[in-house]
Amino acid sequence: xxxxxxxxxxxxxxxxxxxxxxxxxxxxxxxxxxxxxxxxxxxxxxxxxxxxxxxxxxxxxxxxxxxxxxxxxxxxxxxxxxxxxxxxxxxxxxxxxxxxxxxxxxxxxxxxxxxxxxxxxxxxxxxxxxxxxxxxxxxxxxxxxxxxxxxxxxxxxxxxxxxxxxxxxxxxxxxxxxxxxxxxxxxxxxxxxxxxxxxxxxxxxxxxxxxxxxxxxxxxxxxxxxxxxxxxxxxxxxxxxxxxxxxxxxxxxxxxxxxxxxxxxxxxxxxxxxxxxxxxxxxxxxxxxxxxxxx
Amino acid sequence: xxxxxxxxxxxxxxxxxxxxxxxxxxxxxxxxxxxxxxxxxxxxxxxxxxxxxxxxxxxxxxxxxxxxxxxxxxxxxxxxxxxxxxxxxxxxxxxxxxxxxxxxxxxxxxxxxxxxxxxxxxxxxxxxxxxxxxxxxxxxxxxxxxxxxxxxxxxxxxxxxxxxxxxxxxxxxxxxxxxxxxxxxxxxxxxxxxxxxxxxxxxxxxxxxxxxxxxxxxxxxxxxxxxxxxxxxxxxxxxxxxxxxxxxxxxxxxxxxxxxxxxxxxxxxxxxxxxxxxxxxxxxxxxxxxxxxxxxxxxxxxxxxxxxxxxxxxxxxxxxxxxx
Numbered sequence: 342x343x344x345x346x347x348x349x350x351x352x353x354x355x356x357x358x359x360x361x362x363x364x365x366x367x368x369x370x371x372x373x374x375x376x377x378x379x380x381x382x383x384x385x386x387x388x389x390x391x392x393x394x395x396x397x398x399x400x401x402x403x404x405x406x407x408x409x410x411x412x413x414x415x416x417x418x419x420x421x422x423x424x425x426x427x428x429x430x431x432x433x434x435x436x437x438x439x440x441x442x443x444x445x446x447x448x449x450x451x452x453x454x455x456x457x458x459x460x461x462x463x464x465x466x467x468x469x470x471x472x473x474x475x476x477x478x479x480x481x482x483x484x485x486x487x488x489x490x491x492x493x494x495x496x497x498x499x500x501x502x503x504x505x506x507x508x509x510x511x512x513x514x515x516x517x518x519x520x521x522x523x524x525x526x527x528x529x530x531x532x533x534x535x536x537x538x539x540x541x542x543x544x545x546x547x548x549x550x551x552x553x554x555x556x557x558x559x560x561x562x563x564x565x566x567x568x569x570x571x572x573x574x575x576x577x578x579x580x581x582x583x584x585x586x587x588x589x590x591x592x593x594x595x596x597x598x599x600x601x602x603x604x605x606x607x608x609x610x611x612x613x614x615x616x617x618x619x620x621x622x623x624x625x626x627x628x629x630x631x632x633x634x635x636x
Numbered sequence: 637x638x639x640x641x642x643x644x645x646x647x648x649x650x651x652x653x654x655x656x657x658x659x660x661x662x663x664x665x666x667x668x669x670x671x672x673x674x675x676x677x678x679x680x681x682x683x684x685x686x687x688x689x690x691x692x693x694x695x696x697x698x699x700x701x702x703x704x705x706x707x708x709x710x711x712x713x714x715x716x717x718x719x720x721x722x723x724x725x726x727x728x729x730x731x732x733x734x735x736x737x738x739x740x741x742x743x744x745x746x747x748x749x750x751x752x753x754x755x756x757x758x759x760x761x762x763x764x765x766x767x768x769x770x771x772x773x774x775x776x777x778x779x780x781x782x783x784x785x786x787x788x789x790x791x792x793x794x795x796x797x798x799x800x801x802x803x804x805x806x807x808x809x810x811x812x813x814x815x816x817x818x819x820x821x822x823x824x825x826x827x828x829x830x831x832x833x834x835x836x837x838x839x840x841x842x843x844x845x846x847x848x849x850x851x852x853x854x855x856x857x858x859x860x861x862x863x864x865x866x867x868x869x870x871x872x873x874x875x876x877x878x879x880x881x882x883x884x885x886x887x888x889x890x891x892x893x894x895x896x897x898x899x900x901x902x903x904x905x906x907x908x909x910x911x912x913x914x915x916x917x918x919x920x921x922x923x924x925x926x927x928x929x930x931x932x933x934x935x936x937x938x939x940x941x942x943x944x945x946x947x948x949x950x951x952x953x954x955x956x957x958x959x960x
């Protein structure tokens with residue numbers, strides 16, 4: 342073990358790994374927010390609550406139906422995505438043409454409802470969710486010990502992020518999406534059902550949040566408020582990255598997770614606030630965000 | 637509500653101002669508040685008045701400049717800590733504690749406002765929320781706030797040396813005077829030439845810029861005024877409740893003030909006051925229901941946004957084609 346600046350490499354890499362995992366969640370959540378913002382022009386305040394619902398969904402699947410982690414990884418995003426589509430169809434769609442801030446107020450109200458209901462039935466304490474058998478244990482990488490599950494979270498979320506980027510930037514469906522973002526009226530004139538695309542986009546965005554929730558369940562416990570404070574940090578990540586670019590959201594998410602991990606090693610008192618401080622600096626230097634387009 | 641074709645601003649354009657109606661409504665409100673302690677607990681009324689001032693100051697920003705701050709709890713909570721600390725540890729008289737704390741909130745407003753106004757719309761809301769979360773963590777960790785315990789047993793003392801604030805009735809009328817001062821100050825601001833420019837920025841910022849106004853300065857000035865008045869409410873609240881705690885800095889408090897203003901009527905003069913009384917009363921009556929209060933608040937949020945965007949006072953004003 343070689344000490345570096347008085348800190349053992351084991352501790353340093355351990356915190357960097359935790360940072361990368363948080364970064365993976367930041368990336369998945371801010372990606373969902375960016376996709377939704379692109380189509381609906383609203384910021385989805387219920388994102389943190391739906392991330393929590395995703396984790397609870399995995400918990401219920403295991404407890405009530407005996408379906409394990411791998412089923413949850415597929416079913417939970419579908420269930421939450423369907424819930425999101427219902428929300429979009431019944432409520433968000435009515436706000437079309439109104440000030441975008443109404444969307445924020447509505448989704449904030451939804452977040453209060455969802456979190457309040459779960460808090461009533463499950464209190465504030467966490468429910469345990471075991472790491473799947475296939476991914477328990479760890480691997481010795483020589484310079485550090487890597488728990489297999491954590492490695493899986495990083496690699497899998499990276500794959501999901503890149504797949505999302507590929508769909509939006511490189512496929513025909515993505516081209517429709519990007520066109521509808523620029524000029525929905527014209528895309529409709531070509532016979533493409535834009536309202537249905539908007540609904541599907543919202544469902545896809547919150548599905549990503551649910552996926553992050555399932556991934557988080559074995560690491561952080563399943564708690565009703567697990568998304569409440571987390572989503573505020575994700576908002577700061579979104580401000581730092583700017584919502585203009587998909588790849589930008591992914592890079593910013595992972596990068597800020599790493600920085601947060603480093604802060605935990607060198608100056609733990611600031612680990613809660615470092616992302617907000619970076620946000621303030623970015624606002625001073627580059628108000629549109631690192632990857633944002635200037636309005 | 638009919639289907640709106642044009643993009644409806646968060647505050648629908650108000651009807652023509654009728655100063656006489658506003659005067660009558662103001663007199664009625666003041667009279668009602670003067671006799672209110674005969675019918676309700678003074679402590680409840682004082683809480684509601686502090687929240688009413690909080691909501692009015694918040695409304696100054698969202699209703700008249702069109703900036704939806706989701707972090708106003710940072711001014712309420714930090715001013716509460718300031719005034720509690722000044723009154724308890726430094727032993728200053730209450731009037732100096734309240735004024736200093738309000739100015740302290742104004743200073744925080746200068747720093748956070750200068751950052752937040754660099755972006756518009758949704759980004760502005762996210763930035764204010766993130767900054768207030770930063771202040772929350774600061775309050776959680778700073779030694780003088782006593783973390784989870786908060787500052788307790790704050791002395792009420794004697795205002796100006798002879799007004800004994802430990803008497804509930806005297807305290808009530810002092811709080812009422814502070815509230816009316818803040819309310820009239822906001823009324824003065826929105827009806828001044830400065831206020832007209834704020835409304836112009838709300839309606840069409842590029843146009844205001846093209847007319848030569850440095851809109852960033854106006855927005856920052858409005859932000860700081862709002863922060864200071866919220867600070868006045870928070871500082872008074874700490875003296876009334878004799879404590880300052882993390883509840884007042886938490887993001888849920890920022891959400892509550894949005895709800896109060898939304899229920900009463902965004903961009904109306906009297907709406908935030910009524911909204912604050914409605915929400916505080918609801919919380920008092922439903923205190924036994926635990927977390928269901930949060931759920932009910934969420935339902936009110938959703939209902940207001942979907943079907944009741946003008947709020948109570950806004951609907952009344954619309955019915956009579958008046959501005960209130």
